Amino acid sequence: MIFLNLTIILLICIVIFFTYNVIKGDSEESSSVPPFTAVTSAPETQATTVTSAPDTTISAPSSTVESLSSDSSDTSDSSENPETSQSAESDSDIISVDFDKEYFSTSLFIGDSITTGLSLYGFLDADNVFATQGLAPSTVLTAEIDGMTFESKIASFKPKRVFIMLGTNSVGYGEAEDLVSSLRTLVDDISGLCNSEIYVLSIPPVTRAADLSNENYLTIEAITEYNNLLKEEIGKTDAKFIDFYSVLVNSEGYFNEDYAEMDGIHFMGKTYQVMLSFLQKQTS
Amino acid sequence: MKKVTKLLSAVLIPAIILSLSACSSNSTSSSSTASETSSVASEQSSEAAAGAPADITAKMQADIKFPSMAEIGSDRMSTYYEIDADKIDSFSAFICGSGAVPDEIAVFKMKSEQDVEAAKSVLLARVDNQKATFESYTPDEMYKFDDKNVVTNGQYVALIICADNSAATDIFNSMAK
Numbered sequence: 001m002i003f004l005n006l007t008i009i010l011l012i013c014i015v016i017f018f019t020y021n022v023i024k025g026d027s028e029e030s031s032s033v034p035p036f037t038a039v040t041s042a043p044e045t046q047a048t049t050v051t052s053a054p055d056t057t058i059s060a061p062s063s064t065v066e067s068l069s070s071d072s073s074d075t076s077d078s079s080e081n082p083e084t085s086q087s088a089e090s091d092s093d094i095i096s097v098d099f100d101k102e103y104f105s106t107s108l109f110i111g112d113s114i115t116t117g118l119s120l121y122g123f124l125d126a127d128n129v130f131a132t133q134g135l136a137p138s139t140v141l142t143a144e145i146d147g148m149t150f151e152s153k154i155a156s157f158k159p160k161r162v163f164i165m166l167g168t169n170s171v172g173y174g175e176a177e178d179l180v181s182s183l184r185t186l187v188d189d190i191s192g193l194c195n196s197e198i199y200v201l202s203i204p205p206v207t208r209a210a211d212l213s214n215e216n217y218l219t220i221e222a223i224t225e226y227n228n229l230l231k232e233e234i235g236k237t238d239a240k241f242i243d244f245y246s247v248l249v250n251s252e253g254y255f256n257e258d259y260a261e262m263d264g265i266h267f268m269g270k271t272y273q274v275m276l277s278f279l280q281k282q283t284s
Numbered sequence: 285m286k287k288v289t290k291l292l293s294a295v296l297i298p299a300i301i302l303s304l305s306a307c308s309s310n311s312t313s314s315s316s317t318a319s320e321t322s323s324v325a326s327e328q329s330s331e332a333a334a335g336a337p338a339d340i341t342a343k344m345q346a347d348i349k350f351p352s353m354a355e356i357g358s359d360r361m362s363t364y365y366e367i368d369a370d371k372i373d374s375f376s377a378f379i380c381g382s383g384a385v386p387d388e389i390a391v392f393k394m395k396s397e398q399d400v401e402a403a404k405s406v407l408l409a410r411v412d413n414q415k416a417t418f419e420s421y422t423p424d425e426m427y428k429f430d431d432k433n434v435v436t437n438g439q440y441v442a443l444i445i446c447a448d449n450s451a452a453t454d455i456f457n458s459m460a461k
């Protein structure tokens with residue numbers, strides 16, 4: 001009997017002990033985690049998801065060539081709007097950023113500092129790039145880069161495709177007709193050297209801040225004039241003109257700031273991904 | 285009743301002691317885990333203080349304003365720096381990806397101090413090359429070229445071209461140990 005009583009008392013004590021611990025544990029948990037934490041943390045997660053989106057998508061240009069003819073004065077009165085890139089990327093027609101580095105393994109890119117970024121960022125090998133800071137349509141014909149001219153580079157590399165994007169260093173300073181004439185000479189020379197497919201890209205836009213800057217003459221107006229003349233001249237050759245400019249502009253007609261370096265002229269890393277994805281789609 | 289109380293005490297007291305010791309054991313375990321974590325953190329921080337090149341370049345980029353930088357991995361290192369890879373213990377290098385400005389940082393920890401001079405010569409040549417490239421292109425950026433572009437400290441050698449070479453050199457000297 002005593003044993004039975006003891007067992008019952010022991011069981012009761014154990015139940016009380018565990019009940020106390022459970023209650024204590026619950027109260028500790030509830031005191032360390034405020035009930036509203038989940039509510040406040042949820043929007044942060046959503047924000048992270050949203051901000052990562054521009055890394056992989058870009059709004060598609062409505063056309064690849066015609067938009068070059070647009071008059072820059074249409075945008076000159078627009079005020080700077082931090083939402084610009086958002087509105088540009090909210091367009092329904094979206095191109096995914098996906099390119100195959102192997103696709104460009106036999107391609108040669110000729111250009112200026114902007115083009116050097118293709119290899120500086122490591123998107124292409126240095127061998128695929130014949131470019132240097134300051135290169136211009138007037139200097140490319142005689143320039144030596146790492147001891148090679150464009151002619152010796154083409155002779156040794158034997159590219160299947162040649163992409164040319166030149167003019168940013170000269171537009172606004174020299175006559176657009178002269179610059180285009182120099183590029184025409186380059187295209188003709190390359191055609192005489194190899195059977196490569198030759199693609200000439202429009203030069204990219206600049207941001208509104210860079211457009212208004214007094215530091216250089218590189219304006220949207222001058223760029224548009226040059227690109228239109230270039231398109232016309234390249235149309236007379238076997239080379240193909242590609243309007244990359246339209247891929248990079250925002251709804252106000254300036255370089256989409258999401259894709260521009262601090263100077264409003266050069267490219268961010270993701271811009272090269274956009275560029276290569278676009279070029280692969282245009283040329284394959 | 286006294287007997288019952290005694291028996292109850294005999295059973296409950298050890299149980300309570302056991303239970304408390306279990307709690308104590310848990311908390312000891314927790315504190316031990318915390319101590320281990322802190323020990324790992326301490327080791328990591330001592331590693332940072334010891335100066336892994338990646339930590340040094342990370343600190344430079346955290347403290348000094350840089351444009352968008354692209355990392356130069358081991359697969360492309362030889363494209364930029366003709367340093368004998370067999371003599372490098374570890375390295376970390378970044379370059380301005382857009383090509384707009386000459387910003388570039390590279391920290392090499394060589395396997396031996398004797399290898400530092402050869403690496404230094406390579407880096408000095410690299411600085412001269414970059415200086416020649418940018419002096420007509422961006423004259424406003426030439427202030428980034430000075431007598432602190434290549435610095436050494438023991439087994440370490442660094443190339444520093446940025447907006448504040450003095451600050452970057454201080455970081456290098458304080459962490460390259």
